[in-house]
Structure formats: structure tokens, C-alpha cells
Amino acid sequence: MSSLKKMINSYARFVAHHPVIVILLAVMLSVVAIQQAQTIQTKSVDNKNMLPDNLEVMKAMDLLDDQFGGTSSMMFALELDPVDINSSIKDIRDPRVLDYMDKLGQLTMHTDDVVSVSSAATVLRSLNRGHMPNSLSEVETLYENNSEMLDSYISKDYTMALVKISLADGYDENELLTSMNDNLDFVPKPVDVKASLAGSIVAQPIVRQQLGSDSTRTSMFSMIGIIFVLLLLFRSIKYGFIPLATIGVGVIWAFGYIGLVGMSMSSVTSGVISMIMGIGIDFGIQTVTRFRQELKVASKKFRTEEAMIVTLNNVIVPMATTTLAALIGFKAMSMGQLTMMAEMGTMMSYGITACFLAAITIVPSLLILFEKINISNFWR
Amino acid sequence: MSFLETFLERVAILQKKHAIAVLIIILVATLFIGYGITKIQMESDINKEMPQELPIYKLNNKITDTFGGQDTTILLLTLDDSIDYKDTPKDIRDPSIINYLKILQVELEKESMIEGVTSIATYTSNIDFKNLNQVQTFLKAAPALGSFFSKDYKTTIMFVTADVGSSDEKVHALSKLINDKIDGLSIPSGLKIMQTGTPQLRITIFSLLASDAMFTLVLAAAIILLLLFIMERSFTKGLLVFSPLMFGLIWTMGTMGWLGIKLSIATVGLGAMILGLGVEYGTFILTRYKEERDKEKNQLDSLKVAVPGVGSAILGSGATTIIGFLALTLSVMPMLQHLGVSLALGIFYSLFAAVFVSPIIIILEEQFEYYYTHRKHEKILSKKEKHMRNEL
Numbered sequence: 001m002s003s004l005k006k007m008i009n010s011y012a013r014f015v016a017h018h019p020v021i022v023i024l025l026a027v028m029l030s031v032v033a034i035q036q037a038q039t040i041q042t043k044s045v046d047n048k049n050m051l052p053d054n055l056e057v058m059k060a061m062d063l064l065d066d067q068f069g070g071t072s073s074m075m076f077a078l079e080l081d082p083v084d085i086n087s088s089i090k091d092i093r094d095p096r097v098l099d100y101m102d103k104l105g106q107l108t109m110h111t112d113d114v115v116s117v118s119s120a121a122t123v124l125r126s127l128n129r130g131h132m133p134n135s136l137s138e139v140e141t142l143y144e145n146n147s148e149m150l151d152s153y154i155s156k157d158y159t160m161a162l163v164k165i166s167l168a169d170g171y172d173e174n175e176l177l178t179s180m181n182d183n184l185d186f187v188p189k190p191v192d193v194k195a196s197l198a199g200s201i202v203a204q205p206i207v208r209q210q211l212g213s214d215s216t217r218t219s220m221f222s223m224i225g226i227i228f229v230l231l232l233l234f235r236s237i238k239y240g241f242i243p244l245a246t247i248g249v250g251v252i253w254a255f256g257y258i259g260l261v262g263m264s265m266s267s268v269t270s271g272v273i274s275m276i277m278g279i280g281i282d283f284g285i286q287t288v289t290r291f292r293q294e295l296k297v298a299s300k301k302f303r304t305e306e307a308m309i310v311t312l313n314n315v316i317v318p319m320a321t322t323t324l325a326a327l328i329g330f331k332a333m334s335m336g337q338l339t340m341m342a343e344m345g346t347m348m349s350y351g352i353t354a355c356f357l358a359a360i361t362i363v364p365s366l367l368i369l370f371e372k373i374n375i376s377n378f379w380r
Numbered sequence: 381m382s383f384l385e386t387f388l389e390r391v392a393i394l395q396k397k398h399a400i401a402v403l404i405i406i407l408v409a410t411l412f413i414g415y416g417i418t419k420i421q422m423e424s425d426i427n428k429e430m431p432q433e434l435p436i437y438k439l440n441n442k443i444t445d446t447f448g449g450q451d452t453t454i455l456l457l458t459l460d461d462s463i464d465y466k467d468t469p470k471d472i473r474d475p476s477i478i479n480y481l482k483i484l485q486v487e488l489e490k491e492s493m494i495e496g497v498t499s500i501a502t503y504t505s506n507i508d509f510k511n512l513n514q515v516q517t518f519l520k521a522a523p524a525l526g527s528f529f530s531k532d533y534k535t536t537i538m539f540v541t542a543d544v545g546s547s548d549e550k551v552h553a554l555s556k557l558i559n560d561k562i563d564g565l566s567i568p569s570g571l572k573i574m575q576t577g578t579p580q581l582r583i584t585i586f587s588l589l590a591s592d593a594m595f596t597l598v599l600a601a602a603i604i605l606l607l608l609f610i611m612e613r614s615f616t617k618g619l620l621v622f623s624p625l626m627f628g629l630i631w632t633m634g635t636m637g638w639l640g641i642k643l644s645i646a647t648v649g650l651g652a653m654i655l656g657l658g659v660e661y662g663t664f665i666l667t668r669y670k671e672e673r674d675k676e677k678n679q680l681d682s683l684k685v686a687v688p689g690v691g692s693a694i695l696g697s698g699a700t701t702i703i704g705f706l707a708l709t710l711s712v713m714p715m716l717q718h719l720g721v722s723l724a725l726g727i728f729y730s731l732f733a734a735v736f737v738s739p740i741i742i743i744l745e746e747q748f749e750y751y752y753t754h755r756k757h758e759k760i761l762s763k764k765e766k767h768m769r770n771e772l
């Protein structure tokens with residue numbers, strides 16, 4: 001018998017004869033993992049990180065960041081209500097809107113991390129010797145002669161205007177958005193004008209807010225589907241539910257480790273739980289299937305323990321091989337230059353490894369306990 | 381015996397009786413489905429992988445449509461410090477560079493594809509600067525224009541706006557146009573031009589998608605094959621497990637091409653993931669078949685045990701994996717939806733290949749080995765007989 005086989009056999013004997021100890025250790029580990037998992041934070045996906053820094057296009061972007069105060073920007077979008085035909089404002093260049101734009105811009109300029117604010121109001125003011133035009137006809141005259149400078153702020157149909165805000169690097173996303181929303185609330189807005197925050201910086205927290213419900217929805221669907229398949233496969237409530245410990249405990253351990261190493265969840269990794277569940281349950285199915293087969297042929301004395309020893313001796317190596325192959329696949333996936341999904345691959349690797357460990361620790365222990373207390377007859 | 385096991389037993393009988401015919405059908409189907417690989421399209425627009433139905437994305441898209449912000453190429457003109465000739469400008473505001481910007485801007489503005497160009501040249505087109513002092517004086521009077529220059533006066537920027545929308549062809553055409561214009565003019569000594577912006581990011585992603593997909597696939601294939609050789613302790617067995625996996629992969633990529641599922645930044649590592657996850661199914665079939673053969677059962681009897689026995693188990697575990705991936709279609713993120721569908725398709729095909737193709741390859745390889753060994757043996761025997769007849 002090779003040393004590996006000897007080790008596996010010794011381990012199988014330990015699990016078969018001391019299931020309670022294994023369960024207690026697994027529970028203790030799970031408690032620690034739950035604590036660590038609670039430290040996991042959510043983060044936004046930064047498009048700049050999806051390409052390697054050594055590419056020419058990224059070097060240029062870095063240079064732009066360094067020399068021109070960053071490429072981060074956001075804006076206020078002002079729109080006329082297209083439905084309201086009785087609206088008193090028919091043109092976004094109306095002096096009342098320009099005045100609002102001006103006040104909003106001035107207030108925003110005093111917000112932390114704001115480098116500059118520009119809008120049609122700032123351009124018109126500079127074109128009009130520092131004064132805001134008083135009438136629409138005055139604005140139209142200035143506009144006609146300087147349309148090139150104003151086209152990037154006012155839409156061609158005069159229903160939309162932008163107040164552009166350049167930001168310094170290192171801003172706090174939440175604080176910034178709160179301040180901007182406060183600015184919107186503070187400055188009295190003309191009736192019939194809709195003002196909203198826009199830009200990719202604004203979109204990221206909204207997507208992040210969806211993460212929780214997204215993750216719950218996908219994992220719930222995954223769980224229900226898996227339970228359905230398990231019940232169909234084993235036609236037993238006991239054997240249908242015990243493999244679920246693989247993914248329940250596996251996911252807790254994996255996320256505990258993710259928290260421990262300081263990784264964060266993002267929109268890209270929000271579906272990782274359902275994927276880990278789908279892949280990880282295979283290990284539970286293999287352990288339970290083999291155990292049931294061995295129970296049929298095991299001798300009456302120490303029937304349960306014997307069946308578990310044979311089971312673990314036979315499933316550990318194939319399951320380890322499968323885990324290794326999956327880890328290779330996930331690692332290879334992140335070896336390319338487009339590494340946006342690399343973090344997802346890393347989390348999947350942790351998840352699959354944790355499910356493998358759960359399938360050879362907690363699942364066999366539960367199988368032995370449930371078999372010994374003979375609850376099967378009650379549940380069957 | 382369950383319905384599934386009865387069905388799989390019939391499949392096993394069919395696989396033994398009509399191995400060649402079934403293999404030919406599979407090969408023809410593979411050719412047809414595989415042809416779809418030539419139809420696979422690339423998606424380089426990251427924006428399309430985001431939840432477009434959310435109001436903020438609708439607003440951002442409206443702004444992009446109205447003001448064309450997403451299609452801005454940024455040209456960074458920077459002084460190369462490594463070049464230190466006498467005539468090389470030391471300040472980016474040098475009149476020779478401003479003049480170059482004017483000419484480049486005029487050339488770019490001639491093109492119908494380009495909607496607008498903005499740089500310091502926009503505001504100095506009518507001024508003929510003779511020396512750096514004149515430029516500095518002009519900029520002092522118009523401090524807002526200082527934003528076109530870096531603080532150390534080594535870099536200046538030019539914004540080129542074009543309506544390329546979501547078309548990859550237009551993005552490529554725009555990039556080629558800008559490069560041609562830059563190459564067509566004589567660049568002042570010591571000046572380096574770099575391009576960035578959304579169109580350039582898209583071109584870079586586009587060019588990396590195919591090479592990355594191939595690289596990660598080949599890397600995963602090589603390592604997994606090596607792992608199989610080591611675990612099975614046989615090249616033949618390793619290849620027997622691996623070859624059905626390649627069918628699964630070809631079918632997956634082909635179906636993606638036929639169904640118009642694009643290869644994107646989210647699905648670029650798909651091949652590597654399918655190889656990693658799909659390898660187990662073939663391993664179980666081969667192991668169980670060999671187990672039965674070792675009990676001295678014939679090919680048909682061994683298949684009748686292996687295909688229904690392992691087949692039903694791996695169909696169960698494969699179904700849970702497929703469910704796990706299909707759950708991603710409920711995500712708000714289109715990138716996860718696409719990844720989920722592609723992976724579910726990949727696992728389905730890997731399962732199908734393991735249950736329906738793998739046994740055929742296993743028995744045909746065995747038959748070939750039997751035939752080859754038998755023929756070799758006969759040759760040796762006849763040679764031996766000849767030697768015996770003509771004793772030395």
C-alpha cells in the first residue's frame with residue numbers, strides 16, 4: 001500500500017470512528033469563517049484594471065491621470081420635461097435654467113475632491129464679460145456666435161444640458177455622491193426641469209446596491225434547482241439533504257477565507273455563490289452515492305463504519321483530481337491579459353476546494369451519525 | 381432499473397453495435413456545429429455588459445447619444461525626454477508644436493467620420509506665433525486654455541470626437557484614420573504621440589479577445605492533459621478522457637457562433653473553464669468501463685454496466701452544475717448572464733460527449749489496439765514459422 005493510500009485509509013478510519021469530533025471541528029471552523037465572511041466588503045469594478053498597465057493605451061491613460069488631474073468625471077444632467085406642454089420653460093437655455101446651472105456649479109465647486117466645474121453658464125458668463133445674460137434672445141445671440149464652445153454642454157434640440165465636474169483622484173465614492181445629491185437638493189430648481197446625477201461613477205454604486213439581491217436571487221434559484229435534482233436522484237429526504245452540507249459549509253469556509261485574505265465582492269463576482277453551489281454539490285453526490293453502494297455490500301458488524309472507510313478510500317483521489325483539474329481551468333482563465341474575470345476564478349477556486357474539504361469531512365460524519373441513530377427509517 | 385438507466389443501457393447497446401456509424405454521424409454533426417466557430421463575433425464594448433435597463437444607464441446612454449462623449453479619442457502629445465538634440469523643443473507650447481497641432485487638426489476635421497477636434501489649436505488658428513514668449517503671453521491672457529497643457533509643459537492634449545456608436549468596424553476605421561493622418565505629417569523632433577480613450581480601449585480589447593481565448597485554452601489543455609497522463613499513467617488513457625472533451629468544446633464554441641453569443645471580456649476564459657470542469661465526466665466513464673473489463677467482461681457487457689451506472693450519476697451531478705450556471709441568467713449584469721449561458725452550454729455538451737461519444741472512442745481504440753496487436757502477433761508467428769521451416 002502506497003504512503004498516500006495509507007494516509008487516506010488512516011483518515012477514513014478516523015472519520016468513520018469519530019464523526020462527532022469531525023463535526024465539532026467543522027462547526028468551530030465555520031463559526032470563525034462566518035466572522036471572517038462578515039468582513040467582506042463590496043467594491044466597484046474599475047474599468048482601468050481590466051487591462052494590463054504595460055499596454056500603450058493604458059500608459060497613455062496613466063499619463064492623462066498624472067498630468068491632467070485624472071480622468072474621473074461626473075455630471076449633472078438637466079432635462080426639460082417633454083410631456084408637459086404647459087411648461088413655462090421651452091428652451092434649456094432659458095435664463096432661469098442658466099441661473100440654476102450657475103448656482104449649482106458654484107456650490108459644487110466648493111465640494112471636496114472637485115477640481116473644476118464647467119457648464120453653458122460658465123461659458124456664457126465668460127463670453128458676456130462676467131455677467132449672466134438676462135434674456136433668452138441675449139443667450140441666442142451669444143450662442144449663434146460661439147456654438148462650437150457650447151455644443152458640448154447644450155443638446156442640439158435645446159432640451160438637455162450638462163454641468164460637467166472634474167474630480168481629483170482618491171475621492172470617496174459614497175461621500176462624493178452624498179454631497180452631490182445634497183447640492184441638488186439645496187439649490188432651488190426651476191419647475192419643469194429635471195436634474196439628475198450622471199456618469200459611470202454614479203452608475204457603479206447603483207450596480208453595487210443590486211449585488212445583494214442579485215446574489216440572493218441567483219443562489220436561491222441554484223439551491224432550489226439543486227434540491228430538486230438531489231431528491232430526484234436519491235429519492236430519499238435524508239440522502240437528498242445531507243449532500244447540501246457540502247455546499248452550505250463549503251460556501252461558508254470559502255467566504256471566510258475570502259474575508260480573511262481581504263478580497264471584496266463586486267458586480268463581476270456576485271454570481272460566484274450559485275456557481276460554487278452548482279459545481280461543489282458534485283462532491284457531496286459522489287460521497288453519498290458511493291456510501292449507499294457500500295452499505296449494501298458491507299458486513300452487518302460495523303456496517304456503517306466499514307462502508308464509510310471504503311467510500312472515503314475510493315472517492316478522495318478522484319475528487320482531488322477533479323478539484324485539481326477545475327483549479328487548473330480557473331487559474332488558466334486568469335493567465336491571459338484580459339483579467340476582468342480573474343477574481344471570479346480565484347473565488348471559484350477557493351469555493352471548490354472548500355466544497356471538496358466539506359465533502360470528505362462533514363458529509364461523511366453526518367452520514368454516519370444519521371445512519372447510526374437510525375433516523376433513516378423515520379424519514380424514508 | 382429506472383427509465384434513465386434503461387435508456388442508457390439501450391444507448392450502450394447501440395454504441396457497441398453501430399460504433400462506426402454513430403461516430404460518423406457525430407463527426408458530421410461536429411463539422412456542422414463546429415462551422416459556427418467561424419461565425420463567432422467579438423464584443424469589445426464593455427458598456428454592453430452592464431445592466432442597460434437601469435435608469436442611470438439609460439440616462440448615461442442618452443447623454444452619450446446626444447453629446448457623443450463615449451466616442452472621444454484623446455491624443456496625448458508628449459516631449460520625449462530621451463531625445464536631446466539642439467533643435468528639439470523643450471516646452472510643449474513651442475510654436476513648432478502648436479503649428480503641428482493646427483495642421484493635424486485641419487487634416488482630421490476634413491474627414492466626414494470625425495465630428496469635432498478640440499485642442500489649443502482650436503483657439504489659436506488665426507494666430508501665427510513666432511516664438512515661445514508670444515505663446516506664453518497669449519496663454520497668460522486666456523488662463524482657461526492652460527488646461528490643455530500639463531503642469532510641467534511636457535504634454536498637451538487633443539480631443540477627437542467621432543460617431544462610431546457600437547460598431548467595431550467603425551472603431552477600427554477611426555483608429556486607422558487617426559494613425560494615417562499622424563503618419564502622413566512630419567512630426568516635430570522629440571514629440572511622441574499616444575492615443576487613449578474609449579475607442580482605443582475597445583480596439584485593444586478586440587485584439588486581445590481572440591489571442592487570450594486561445595492562450596488560456598491551450599494552457600489549460602496542456603496542463604490538464606499532463607495531469608491526465610500522470611493520473612491515468614498512460615498516454616492512451618489520458619487521450620481517451622481528453623478527446624471527448626474537445627468535442628464538447630467544439631460544440632460549445634460552434635453553438636455560440638450559430639446562436640450569436642459573442643465572445644466578450646466575460647466569456648474569454650470559457651474554454652479553460654469548460655476543460656477544467658468537464659474532465660471529470662470522461663474520467664468516470666473510462667474508469668468504470670476498465671473496471672468491468674478487468675472483471676473479464678466483454679465490451680458490450682462492460683458498456684452495459686458503465687454507461688447506465690456512471691451515466692445516470694454524472695447526468696445528476698452535471699444537472700446541478702448546469703443549474704448553478706443557469707442561475708446566473710437571473711443576474712442584472714448581462715456579462716454574468718452571458719457567462720452563465722455559455723458555461724451551462726459547455727457543461728451540457730461535455731456531459732453529452734462523455735455519455736454518448738466517450739464510450740465509442742474507448743471501444744474503437746480497444747478494437748484498434750486488438751487488431752494491431754493481433755496483426756503484429758500473426759506477423760511474428762508467421763516469421764517464426766518461416767524460421768522454423770528454414771532452420772539455421
